[in-house]
Amino acid sequence: MGKADSVFEVIGPIMIGPSSSHTAAAVRIGLISRAILGESVKKAIIQLHGSYALTGKGHGTDKALISGLLGLDVADERIKSALEIAKDVGMIFDFQKVDLGDDFPSNAVRLLIEGPTQVHFEITAVSVGGGNIGVIQINGLSVQISGEYHTLISIHNDRPGIVAKATSIIAQHKVNISNMCVSRQRRGGLAAMVVEMDQSLPSEALSELEDKAQIVRLIPPIY
Amino acid sequence: MQQLMKLAARNNKRIGEIVLAVEAEKENESPDTIRGQMVISWEVMKQSLKKGVTEDIRSISGLSGGDGKLFFARQPKYLSPHISKAVAWALGVAEVNAAMGRIVACPTAGSSGIVPAALMLAKERLAVDEEKIITALFTAAGIGIICSVNASISGAEGGCQAETGVAAAMAAGALTELAGGSPTMVGHAVALCLSNMLGLVCDPVAGLVEVPCVLRNAGGLMQAILATELALSGIQSRIPVDEVVEAMNEVGDSLPESLRETALGGLANTPTGNQYRKKVQ
Numbered sequence: 001m002g003k004a005d006s007v008f009e010v011i012g013p014i015m016i017g018p019s020s021s022h023t024a025a026a027v028r029i030g031l032i033s034r035a036i037l038g039e040s041v042k043k044a045i046i047q048l049h050g051s052y053a054l055t056g057k058g059h060g061t062d063k064a065l066i067s068g069l070l071g072l073d074v075a076d077e078r079i080k081s082a083l084e085i086a087k088d089v090g091m092i093f094d095f096q097k098v099d100l101g102d103d104f105p106s107n108a109v110r111l112l113i114e115g116p117t118q119v120h121f122e123i124t125a126v127s128v129g130g131g132n133i134g135v136i137q138i139n140g141l142s143v144q145i146s147g148e149y150h151t152l153i154s155i156h157n158d159r160p161g162i163v164a165k166a167t168s169i170i171a172q173h174k175v176n177i178s179n180m181c182v183s184r185q186r187r188g189g190l191a192a193m194v195v196e197m198d199q200s201l202p203s204e205a206l207s208e209l210e211d212k213a214q215i216v217r218l219i220p221p222i223y
Numbered sequence: 224m225q226q227l228m229k230l231a232a233r234n235n236k237r238i239g240e241i242v243l244a245v246e247a248e249k250e251n252e253s254p255d256t257i258r259g260q261m262v263i264s265w266e267v268m269k270q271s272l273k274k275g276v277t278e279d280i281r282s283i284s285g286l287s288g289g290d291g292k293l294f295f296a297r298q299p300k301y302l303s304p305h306i307s308k309a310v311a312w313a314l315g316v317a318e319v320n321a322a323m324g325r326i327v328a329c330p331t332a333g334s335s336g337i338v339p340a341a342l343m344l345a346k347e348r349l350a351v352d353e354e355k356i357i358t359a360l361f362t363a364a365g366i367g368i369i370c371s372v373n374a375s376i377s378g379a380e381g382g383c384q385a386e387t388g389v390a391a392a393m394a395a396g397a398l399t400e401l402a403g404g405s406p407t408m409v410g411h412a413v414a415l416c417l418s419n420m421l422g423l424v425c426d427p428v429a430g431l432v433e434v435p436c437v438l439r440n441a442g443g444l445m446q447a448i449l450a451t452e453l454a455l456s457g458i459q460s461r462i463p464v465d466e467v468v469e470a471m472n473e474v475g476d477s478l479p480e481s482l483r484e485t486a487l488g489g490l491a492n493t494p495t496g497n498q499y500r501k502k503v504q
Binding site for chain 2: 004005006009011015016017020023024051054055057058060063075129130
């Protein structure tokens, strides 16, 4: 776990128990997955790995993940009845215990989610302690998303100019970049770019990027 | 910690006031905004305190629930009525947490009962106003930050001493300050409290935040009260507070992995603990 060096990291978060790593972090993983999907979640296959698979049930990890997919906050008392709420709104979900392999830390989960327009994503995320999370893969591409910042995500075919385009748009709007990462399957293959920013961008600023990429998302901080 | 104590003494301020000023500057927010955020946290703490001793609480696994309410209704044989109530609050908040209720992690969810119970004790026993309670929460936060930066506040890293131990140290510092103790006494309260909790292992039965976590919130609260009274009496920790925090870090590093939240050792690995694990999974 990272070192908590601010007051509200030590006294906080305000959350539904019992575990910051197995409950609060799981809600946040659900929330960011919903944001990446970009619409409501109709169908979810949730693959629990490591300690999420072993002790998830007793920690309410299942309810917490579904809560996040429904858009409930970490302090929402409805988390307890999230599975019933999901059934009421017609969300189809299934939990599986899997072994993602030794490369993945103990508190990891892979979500295969689909929205009403049939857009679908495969998202792998981990709990990194103290309720903090990291999204580490989107559709098999390596990424690093903490959810603490305004985040620009682009998935596109690997070719020159995409990163330059994004950073120039960001610079034009005088927005400060806090973290950035790029990855790709192979040269010329599918690639991902993630930019975490201190401020937001107007959504119309991204139209030029949207022309060049398959998927562009602008996500506000989830905590 | 020594630095923080000196800064408070030199400026004739409470430690909590210094922590608040530093946080406001770091976050680039007004002190009032930061204070307002803490008021919200205290409100949630108060709700969880009440809930834990008045409602019928049961966790998903069935391993915990009901002890806070039971203890609250009882006449103690040895404890003072005030302290007995505070123990019930510590148990109750930890049970609210285990049963998927709303709490404030302090410093973690598993140790969330100790600081609220201690502050409510001060509020009732010493009739201190809310304003002072909020400042005391910043004192507690400062102690928690120091422990986190120089040791750990994660059971997986440092064992239970890092969770309920640090929570107790935070509570001891806050209680000492609220009773009029000097910044030096606050430092001794923290050192004495941590010294008494050094080496406490994290061995959750079935990997859940229930047994013995709920019980250890009560134990941590008692250690906090003891350390507070010792410090207020003028008893000093022979080992300086920052060295005690260093020792906690060293002890945490030496704990085997089986005693750091993996549920492979200690109470979790007893025959009954293993039976519970099978039942829950």
